[in-house]
Amino acid sequence: MASKRDYYEVLEISKNASADEIKKAYRKLAVKYHPDKNPGDDEAEAKFKEAAEAYETLSNPEKKVRYDQYGHSAEGMGGFGGFSGGGMSMEDIFSHFGDIFGGGFSSGANFGGGSRTRTTVGSNLRVRIKVTLKEMYEGGLRTIKVKRQKLVEGLTTKTCPNCKGSGVEVRVVNTMFGQMQSQTTCSQCEGTGKIADNIPAGADKFGLKKVDEEITINIPAGAREGIQLSMRGKGNDAPFGGVPGDLLVVIEEEKHPDFEREGDNIHRALYISFAEAVLGTSKEVEAVVGKVKIKVDAGTQSGKILRLAGKGIPRLEGSGRGDMYVHINVWTPQELTPEQRQFFEGQLEGGQMTPQPTGKEKSFFDKVKDFFN
Numbered sequence: 390m391a392s393k394r395d396y397y398e399v400l401e402i403s404k405n406a407s408a409d410e411i412k413k414a415y416r417k418l419a420v421k422y423h424p425d426k427n428p429g430d431d432e433a434e435a436k437f438k439e440a441a442e443a444y445e446t447l448s449n450p451e452k453k454v455r456y457d458q459y460g461h462s463a464e465g466m467g468g469f470g471g472f473s474g475g476g477m478s479m480e481d482i483f484s485h486f487g488d489i490f491g492g493g494f495s496s497g498a499n500f501g502g503g504s505r506t507r508t509t510v511g512s513n514l515r516v517r518i519k520v521t522l523k524e525m526y527e528g529g530l531r532t533i534k535v536k537r538q539k540l541v542e543g544l545t546t547k548t549c550p551n552c553k554g555s556g557v558e559v560r561v562v563n564t565m566f567g568q569m570q571s572q573t574t575c576s577q578c579e580g581t582g583k584i585a586d587n588i589p590a591g592a593d594k595f596g597l598k599k600v601d602e603e604i605t606i607n608i609p610a611g612a613r614e615g616i617q618l619s620m621r622g623k624g625n626d627a628p629f630g631g632v633p634g635d636l637l638v639v640i641e642e643e644k645h646p647d648f649e650r651e652g653d654n655i656h657r658a659l660y661i662s663f664a665e666a667v668l669g670t671s672k673e674v675e676a677v678v679g680k681v682k683i684k685v686d687a688g689t690q691s692g693k694i695l696r697l698a699g700k701g702i703p704r705l706e707g708s709g710r711g712d713m714y715v716h717i718n719v720w721t722p723q724e725l726t727p728e729q730r731q732f733f734e735g736q737l738e739g740g741q742m743t744p745q746p747t748g749k750e751k752s753f754f755d756k757v758k759d760f761f762n
């Protein structure tokens with residue numbers, strides 16, 4: 390590390406080179422030391438990496454400022470991250486600066502000499518499932534049906550004749566820097582290096598066939614809308630059987646007719662009669678699971694909200710449960726018997742039922758505010 394060259398020196402530019410000049414300088418060196426042009430030349434490869442590392446820092450405004458101020462010692466400060474110091478791999482270089490190399494040079498799939506065994510990877514499978522509030526409350530197992538690509542039995546393969554198993558096609562292309570080799574993914578085997586020898590019925594050229602499969606997933610207690618459960622290896626099988634993809638299950642909340650969920654809290658309405666509001670009562674109301682007893686005090690106003698601590702949904706992160714809120718609504722009778730009518734008419738004249746707020750009743754707006762605090 391002590392002998393590390395100055396990045397400006399590496400790119401052969403002055404300290405006040407513009408972003409454009411930095412890019413041009415790097416492009417020039419990248420072309421000069423490109424591994425395709427210098428097969429088996431370790432020194433060229435080292436220079437190629439050195440230039441990429443210099444460019445990685447100097448092309449990033451934030452890193453450049455730190456480098457200008459502290460030089461290579463800034464790299465120990467954690468500000469550089471990633472690949473500096475430890476050196477970048479060829480794959481890093483091609484994946485990060487693919488735009489510099491232009492058409493075809495970004496793959497970098499096969500650097501480091503010779504062909505190597507490729508591991509194919511299956512694609513992820515994403516499904517959405519509707520989950521009831523009760524299932525979210527209790528958690529539990531659920532078996533779902535998925536259509537996934539599965540590797541068929543009895544598939545035999547042979548080395549791809551087009552790329553000889555390397556998975557890449559090498560072509561000579563004319564660029565503004567002269568003739569260069571370009572590597573692209575083999576069109577015949579799509580980079581796998583293999584082709585099927587015999588394709589069993591119903592399978593595609595990679596030996597994959599769509600099948601219906603039942604998979605049991607575990608819905609955690611406290612699950613909520615939008616969370617994603619991932620099941621490693623339960624996605625699509627890989628071409629010719631490599632590493633299968635994952636199954637991603639996205640949870641959707643099924644609307645409950647009586648409950649409204651707000652985070653881990655649940656809300657429900659409760660209608661009581663005029664007489665119950667006046668005289669007080671106790672009620673048993675449905676919770677998400679089971680029932681809860683609540684006491685309605687005499688003289689309860691419509692709109693009162695009762696909080697039942699810990700009767701909400703279990704917390705997915707952390708412990709405990711949210712709360713349950715019961716919104717009391719006093720039902721005003723709409724049809725009266727002649728006797729009832731006479732009774733209420735008497736009250737109008739007597740004036741006992743005239744509203745007499747004490748000011749201690751929380752206003753509608755206060756209640757709303759309480760919820761969101």
Ligand SMILES: [Zn+2]
Binds near residue numbers: 581
């Ligand atoms: Zn091939």
